[in-house]
Amino acid sequence: MDRLVYLDWAATAPLCAEAACAMKPFQVAGIENLELGGNANSLHRIGRAAFSALEEARGSVMADLGAKRPDEIVFTSGATEADNAALFGIVSACAARKRQKGAKDFKPHVITSSIEHDAVLAAVRVLERCGCEVTVLAPDRQGFVEARALEAALRENTVLVSIHMVNNEIGSVQPVSELAALAHGADAFFHTDAVQALGKEYVDVGELGVDAASFSGHKVGGPKGSGVLYLRTGTPFDPLIVGGGQESGRRSGTQNVCGAVGFAAACKAACAAQEDEAARLRGMRDHLYERLGAYERVYPSVEVEPGSRDFAPHVVNVCVDGFESETLILRLDRKGIAVSGGSACSSHSLDPSHVLKALGIASDRALGSLRISLGRSTVPEDVETFLAAFKESTEEAFSWS
Template identity: 60%
Template sequence: MTDQASDSFIYLDYAATAPLCEEAALAMEPFQVPGPMNLAVNANANALYRLGRGAFDLMENARRRVARALGARRPDEIIFTSGATEADDAALFGLVRGAAQQRRLAGQGDRPLHVITSAIEHDAVLAPCKRLEAEGVSVTYLRPNRDGFVEVRTLEAALTEDTVLVSVQAANSEVGSIQPIRELAAVAHEAGALFHTDAVQALGKMPLDLQQLDVDAASFSAHKIGGPKGVGALYLRARTPFEAFLLGGGQESGRRSGTQNVAGIEGFAAALEAAQAAQEEESGRLRVLRDALYAEIMPLDGVQATVDVEAGSEDYLPNIVHLLADELESETMVLRFDQLGLCVAGGSACSSHSLEPSHVLKAMGITGDEAYNALRVSMGRYTTRADIEAFLDALKKVLNW
């Protein structure tokens, strides 16, 4: 590796997106044939003629595979979407409005609505919450502790008789903290509230079974696990009150209108099965790399770990390392690494062009000045020990530019 930009690079930003995996590429290959013969697999899955029915069968088979991999009770609990942002938006608006409709039917339409989320959620959850507030819904934002965890007692203290929905992410995309979702969901349900989790970062990195977690809804994205961009899923437990977010032709049993991306859905199912099959072994391998990276970084002057991740810890995702540098802004570090041929991030990819410090770090009690100096390294399927060694060499150059 040289100090000059070149076509060769080392990719360490898997939390933003993962490279397309072989399994997904192979599953989507039949859909890439140009011309009318492509309609044998890529017809509109809602058409009544034979080609349409064939595409529908492919999609429903993929739905069964996704449901099985996620631990859903029934295939129709999986709603295919354009990605996790849509799934999060649909969950927040659909569940709150569904709960409001239930209250109206019960003669309680004058009761206020209350939603609880955490202050470290992805913007795909926080932005809908802000919109709900503008519509008159009361929203409570739970602050995590300094280590990035939402504590059960914090949720217990925030619940009221008017709470209709609690939404807490399964794992944080910046520092990697894994939340106690099963315990949080149990507390929410005891208070009569629904529970949604944004499980995008958790998928493929940790054991994930929807029945064991006992959540009412969960959001997923294909491209975070090596599937294609533009496809995701919303898990919606059967008989959960829900009002459709996207209206139109009534696809997905009336819960998400729009012609389904059958090719993307096939790629999603293939990537998910591959990620789930390799999850235990791959998480162990990545955890070793994570721990080695933290161990090498700790003695360096001018940089510190954002959170205290003990070696072997399963409280944090196995693939994320988060650092704070002294007086060196995130944007500067990312561009310097880029010149050295490495792709890293300053925070969530969805807000990487924002000049504001990370809302996640600020909510954890990290000052704004410190939050400006954040760096995230995230690893995945194709990350090697050599990549980590290259990052460490580059880090020293970046710190002493």
């Protein structure tokens, strides 16, 4: 192959030029170059310079995400931490409030869906072990959490609902605004994992009406190890990481100024290009579904109509009968094509995707899932190269004509 064809953007995006440029001044070694490499909490000139850069990044992210105040933006080590912090922090604070008001036997109730990222599902399981009541909503066959299902699950003791904005494996876009309004109507708070939405869907936390939202830097071309937790003003929250009280007491630890600056630059670039980029990717997504769906033994995991905005523009998911994901991924890798079988976080698991199982797809078929995800540098020629490599990789077993 003359060049790598990278079609695993939902797993990670290459560091973008905007982020690399913004971070460069922070990555020069030596004490003589400490001007921007200081501790943002120090009072001297070097510390103030770092603090200024950190707050400039915070203000930039605040504007791009539609937040109202800079202190609603909490820099984290990534979306996993942001998801964990939102669930543990909000539930803990809500339970403490109830108990302070005399409800000593209060058991908080949390609602999520069965197709969330493991960062949410694992946190929910911990909450359940700690005495919380938990309801896990099943999606419909197309991967959507229905408003009526949430409405039926809400209780008097529901304190938090956590439903992602875009599914990372099949791309279904959830009706977050509607779901958040239902939660608020029951005096519950609402969190969304918006990792796969940023840069692909229009994201405005104010318009969405959410109380908390999680974002990851490396999914939009920022550095790995950078993320953001949005916390609406007034949302009860007990910090997950305590110590020096940084990030307005919500996330202690010396801030990664370089990572925050890189996140802000990548976020701005992704948001500025979002509308045009989504339209461009949507065309390639539809072409992939059309071409792959024409094969007799290839089954789209969900039905995505051409031009559909109900599904994210960058994710394609199919099941290939007669193959396991790992076999296809490695065959394609040898041809210079990088794709995945689903979430990168569970790529070493031998179990079928929990998302596809939740849709009712049989385990044997789900084991042959393939996720092709598109991004900023993906061009139609890459799609055609992948399609040719896919045919070559499967024709011996399938005897394609």
